Structures are given as C-alpha cells and as structure tokens.
Amino acid sequence: DVKVTQSSRYLVKRTGEKVFLECVQDMDHENMFWYRQDPGLGLRLIYFSYDVKMKEKGDIPEGYSVSREKKERFSLILESASTNQTSMYLCALGGGYNEQFFGPGTRLTVL
Amino acid sequence: GENVEQHPSTLSVQEGDSAVIKCTYSDSASNYFPWYKQELGKGPQLIIDIRSNVGEKKDQRIAVTLNKTAKHFSLHITETQPEDSAVYFCADLSNFGNEKLTFGTGTRLTIIP
Numbered sequence: 001d002v003k004v005t006q007s008s009r010y011l012v013k014r015t016g017e018k019v020f021l022e023c024v025q026d027m028d029h030e031n032m033f034w035y036r037q038d039p040g041l042g043l044r045l046i047y048f049s050y051d052v053k054m055k056e057k058g059d060i061p062e063g064y065s066v067s068r069e070k071k072e073r074f075s076l077i078l079e080s081a082s083t084n085q086t087s088m089y090l091c092a093l094g095g096g097y098n099e100q101f102f103g104p105g106t107r108l109t110v111l
Numbered sequence: 112g113e114n115v116e117q118h119p120s121t122l123s124v125q126e127g128d129s130a131v132i133k134c135t136y137s138d139s140a141s142n143y144f145p146w147y148k149q150e151l152g153k154g155p156q157l158i159i160d161i162r163s164n165v166g167e168k169k170d171q172r173i174a175v176t177l178n179k180t181a182k183h184f185s186l187h188i189t190e191t192q193p194e195d196s197a198v199y200f201c202a203d204l205s206n207f208g209n210e211k212l213t214f215g216t217g218t219r220l221t222i223i224p
Contacts, residue, residue, distance in 0.1 A: 102154025
C-alpha cells in the first residue's frame with residue numbers, strides 16, 4: 001500500500017510565525033503536490049515538484065514556498081503565517097494519468 | 112487557466128436511490144477525467160476514471176459518463192448505501208504535457224437511511 005505521511009494532523013500557529021508542513025512518501029515517486037482545501041473552493045494546487053530540487057507554482061502560490069531536498073520528502077513553508085492561510089493542507093503524489101495518492105491532511109489554524 | 116465546475120455542492124439521497132453529480136470543463140484539450148471520494152478525516156481517494164476515447168465506464172455500482180462535445184462528465188452511483196456518504200471531487204487533466212489535475216469544488220453526498 002502507498003503511504004503518504006503528513007507531519008501533523010492538527011496545527012495551531014500565530015500570525016507571523018514561520019510554519020513548516022512536511023510530507024513523506026515511501027513510493028519513490030517523482031511527482032509530489034501540495035493542495036489546500038477550503039469549503040466551496042475544492043482542492044487548489046499550491047505547488048508541485050516533479051523531481052528533487054525541481055518545483056513549479058500551482059494556482060495559488062502566493063505566501064507559500066516549498067522545498068524538496070530528497071525525493072521522499074516535500075515541505076510546504078509559510079514564511080509568515082496569516083489568518084487567511086487557515087485551511088486544510090493536503091499532500092499528494094502521483095499525477096498525470098495515474099492515481100494521485102493523498103495524505104490524511106493537516107488542519108492548520110492561524111490565530 | 113482550466114476551470115472545472117461541479118454541481119450540486121450538496122446532495123441528499125434516500126438509501127437505495129441513485130445519485131448523480133455533474134461536472135463541466137473548459138479546456139477542450141482535456142482528455143482524462145478522474146473522480147475522487149473523500150471520507151471524513153481522510154485524504155481523497157480515486158474511485159473511477161475515464162479517458163476521452165471512451166463515453167462511459169462502469170465499476171459495480173458506480174459509473175462515469177463523458178460527453179466531449181458538451182464538455183461535461185457525470186458520476187452515477189446506483190443503489191446508494193450509507194458508506195457512500197462522503198465528499199466527491201471531479202477533476203480533469205489537460206494533455207499539454209503537465210501532470211497537474213484541476214479539481215472541481217466538491218459535492219457533499221449524504222445518504223439518508
């Protein structure tokens with residue numbers, strides 16, 4: 001079975017804090033994705049990576065950055081968290097014509 | 112960019128009845144259309160998909176239909192059961208060499224016992 005692990009299920013941070021969300025896979029897959037999920041807006045792509053140190057902006061990259069130093073790990077960074085970044089964050093791998101495998105999500109609250 | 116519209120946003124169905132969720136897309140180059148199911152507390156999971164060279168695909172109680180001319184596709188669930196209660200997302204993939212899906216806004220399906 002594919003395993004996509006996200007570092008936290010729930011996270012509470014304060015405005016202005018630097019936040020790291022980590023995603024780890026055990027599939028040796030090239031493609032990894034970060035989405036945010038908000039009610040009524042569906043899944044929106046923040047960033048994706050198609051290989052180590054390679055990244056591409058998604059539809060809503062503003063306020064976020066990513067890091068992929070090793071193939072199995074893809075990190076989402078909020079440089080200075082704001083209340084409008086309160087959301088559910090989902091990591092996924094796969095893509096294209098193949099199934100995307102999602103992690104369980106991290107519910108981030110920024111106070 | 113690509114836009115995928117999904118309707119309805121919420122749907123309540125009596126157990127045993129059928130449920131239909133519809134999506135329309137804007138990019139005529141789209142050629143792959145998966146459906147994902149998200150249960151409470153979990154990430155979305157692929158339940159069925161269809162490619163543009165096929166008009167319909169069925170897997171037990173679920174089926175997907177595609178109308179490329181009208182740019183819409185639908186998910187059909189027959190003989191609904193309580194475990195079908197979840198949020199469903201449609202998505203599409205453009206064939207312009209990228210690996211990115213564009214997702215719809217989701218439908219919360221509730222099966223009433």
